[in-house]
Every structure is written in C-alpha cells, then in structure tokens.
Amino acid sequence: MSGDRIPLAGVMGHPVAHSRSPRLHGFWLRRLGLPGHYVPLDVAPEDLRDVLACLPKAGFVGVNVTIPHKEAVLDIADIVTDRAALIGAANTLTFQADGRIRADNTDGHGFLENLRQSVPDWRAEAGPAVVLGAGGAARAVIVALRDAGAPEITVANRTRVRAEQLCQEFGPRLRVEDWTQAGNAIARAATVVNTTSLGMTGQPDLPIALDRLQRGTVVNDLVYTPLETRLLRIAAERGCIPVDGLGMLIHQAVPGFERWFGARPEVDAETREVLL
Template sequence: MSQEKIPLAGVIGSPIAHSKSPQLHGHWLRVNGIKGFYIPMDVAADDLEQVLRTLPKAGFVGVNVTVPHKEKVMDLADLVTDRATLIGAANTLIFRKDGRIHADNTDGYGFIQNLRQNAPGWDPKAGPAAVLGAGGAARAVVASLLDAGVPEILISNRTRVRAEALQADFGNRLHVVDWVQAGNMLDDAMTVVNTTSLGMIGNTPLRVPLDGLRKDAVVTDLVYAPLKTRLLEEAEAAGCVTVDGLGMLLFQAVPGFERWFGVRPEVDSAARAAALR
C-alpha cells in the first residue's frame, strides 16, 4: 500500500529563530487538519542554491524566503511572477511537480489586504500617500499602492539616493522628499506608511514630527514589535484610523499556504494569537 507523502514547507533566512511564520503556519495546519509541517531553516548564503535544489527531493512543496535571501532567490528560480520582478525580491517559492521553482512576492498583497480588513473605509484614491523608508518592504508597498490607485506617493528615506532609485523604477507618481523634511509629507497624506524598522523594540525611535497628521488619514506601521508603535499611538491620539503591522505578516502568508497545502487559510483572531505566541 503506497503512503501519501507528508507535505513539508518552511521558511529560509539567516537568522531565522525570531520568525513568527512557523507558529502561524503550524496553527493553520492544525485547524485545517492537514498532516504537514512548516519548518524554520537557517541557511547561509553560500548554501542557498544547494538547499533549494535538495528540498523538493525531501518532500518540500515550497518555502517562504526572508532576509538576506529575498533578492538572491530571484536568480535561482525558473519562473518569476511580474510582481516579484517589479519589486526585485521574492518571499514565496513553490516547488512544482515538474521540478521547476516558481518565485512570487506576496508582501504587497499582504499589505493591501491588511488595510482593507482593518481600515474598511480606506480609499486609496482619496489623496496622496506618504511612505517612510525605501528598502525591500517599501518597494512592495509602493507597487501595491500604485496598483490600488493612489494618485501620488511622497517618499522619504534617511539615504535619499535609495528613495530616488524607487522613483526611477516606479515613475512620476513618486516624489522624493528629504528625510529632514519628512514630517511635511503628512500635511496632505491620506495614507501614511512606515516601512522602516525605526520604532521597533531594540531599534532607534522614529523621530519624524507627526503634528501634520490629518485626522481623516489611515496610518499603518509595518513594525509589529511593539504592536502599537509611537507612530500608531500618536496617530490614534490625532484621530486617525490606525492599522498595526501584524496583519501584513498574516496576509502575506495566505497565498503560499494555499498553493502548498491546497486550502485557503483564515486570517482571524486565532491566527493573530498564534503568531504572537
């Protein structure tokens, strides 16, 4: 009698011990009664290609990819989605039955779904967006905001040249603002996003002046440790609708889980609790 293979997935990065993905996917596997496993794997850059070629032979159906491998896996994949190409990074790999590796980026999807669920009245077309930061997460956020119909994005980064690189890639709806003037972006912004790690536990605080926040703006922070950052606290005090960063982590995990295990998981309070354990 032939036994069905147990499907395996996981997350590859270095370091990886801090990842909340194993708790989240483990929760979804349990509640959906799926006999599968999701495993954190600390993989050095030099071993990345060998590991990716070996995993499918061991029963892996796919993996998430995090720092520092999100760009490198693009070169190793056989098929890359348009959105991953646009963002220049992949966070989700699917190991196909024909042996090919399919790379996607679901960060932008996760970002938008989080806003739609937790700020139901959010209208991307209502006015400009202000984006703090110009790293990999910012690229995903900018791509998804433009796709959602935001008319203009003001972007500011401590190193201006990185913001200018995004402007060069994403076009004339982006306008770069000097970091020392970043607070001025908030005067007209209807959507405000912090994509930097400033304000995270153990990191430097976000010191951008927030007195320009409009009370009808939607404000979100990709930092989720702490869940309520100073940016979100001050935005709430100013009357803004605020959305924490945990939902993006949950929603970006949905497409991968569905592709690997054949079930679309629920992002609900139990999933949030599992990720925070």
C-alpha cells in the same frame, strides 16, 4: 509529489529563529485538519543554491524566504512572477511537480489585504500616500499602492538617492521628500506607511515630526514588535486610524499556504491571538 508523502514547507532565512511563520502555518494546518509541517530553515547565503536544489527531493512543496535571501532567490528560481521581478525580491517559493522553482512576492498583497480588513472603507485613490523607507518592503508597498490607484506617492528615506531611484523606477506618480521634511508630506497624506525598522524593539524611534498628522489619516506601521509603536500611539492620539504590522505578516502568508497545502486559511482574531 506522490500522494503518500506529507507536504513540507518552511521559512528560510539567516537568522530565522525569531520568525513567527512556523507558529502561524502550524495553527492553520491544525485548524484545517491538513497533513503537513512548516519548519524554520536557517541557511547561510553561500549554501542557499544547494539547499534549494535538495528540498523538493525531501518532500518540500515550497518555502517562504526572508532576510537576507529575498533578492538572491530571483537568480536561482526558474520562474519569476512579474510582481516579484518588479519588486526585485521574492518571499514565496513554490516547488513545482516538474522540479522547477517559482518565485513570487506576496508582500504587497499582504499589505493591501491588511489595510482592507483593518479599515474596510480605505481606498488608495482617496488621496496622497507617504511611504517612509526605500528598502524591499517599501518597494512592495509602493507597487501595491500605485496599482491600487494612489494618485501620488511621496517617498522619504534617510538616504535620499535611494528614494530617487524608486521614483525613476516606478513612475511619474512618485515624488521624493527629504527625510528631515517628511513631516510636511504627512500633513497632506491620506495614507502613511512606515516600512523602516525604526520604532521596533531595540531600534531608535522614527525621528519624524508627527505633529501635522491630520485626523482620519490611515497610518500603517509595518513594525509589529511592539504591536503599538510610538508612531501608532501618536497617530491614535491625533485622531488618525492606526493599523499595526501584524496583519500584513499574516495576510502575506495566505497565498503560499494555499499553494502548498491546497486550502485557503481564514484570517481572523484567533489567528492574531496565536501570534501574540
């Protein structure tokens, strides 16, 4: 891209008006004094390929992709990182100078960085982990926990067969627990992660027994509306260490911003305030 063009980036989804990413990237651009814009792009699935082909010509250097495009972009991208291929989804696209599209997944990075910032002495290898859910976010979390050294990862999902597929795919350290029995797995967990939308505003609560949560367990809910879900409130009451989902949203955005705009933004209390 020629030096006199202002770099453009954005978030592509359908719908996308609810996304907080434009606020986040806009804040970082202003804070760092960088030229650039980051905009919401509502793109229907049938238009995805055409729109992606046009964006680099309009000055775009990359985009984040969210629901429902995270899997579909893997078929369109010219380069897919090992991490994105393993997870089966991408959330960060970079348009390279030669016109090729590079697809990556930074969700696992965001998940781990959020835990490390929120709980500085957290270690994946400290004990078993429990992951609730088996969708795209669960896949990113499972790969991150496995690669960070979790000795055992229990997956519980409403549809058991989806959890079993993840275990076959991601190896011997994974095991499946029935959704109705997830409370038992939680009892021996060092880390618990909710990757479902249950507990989100407008959704039913997580229907899992939480009375066996142990003091000191790190409990991370990827839901961030509301910021304190019922899961996190009960975790705090039981002496666990609650970690909300807003930090993952922020940390997963860092690698893309750095690639597109050429500077690494800092994640601090002021960044969180901007999104709240």
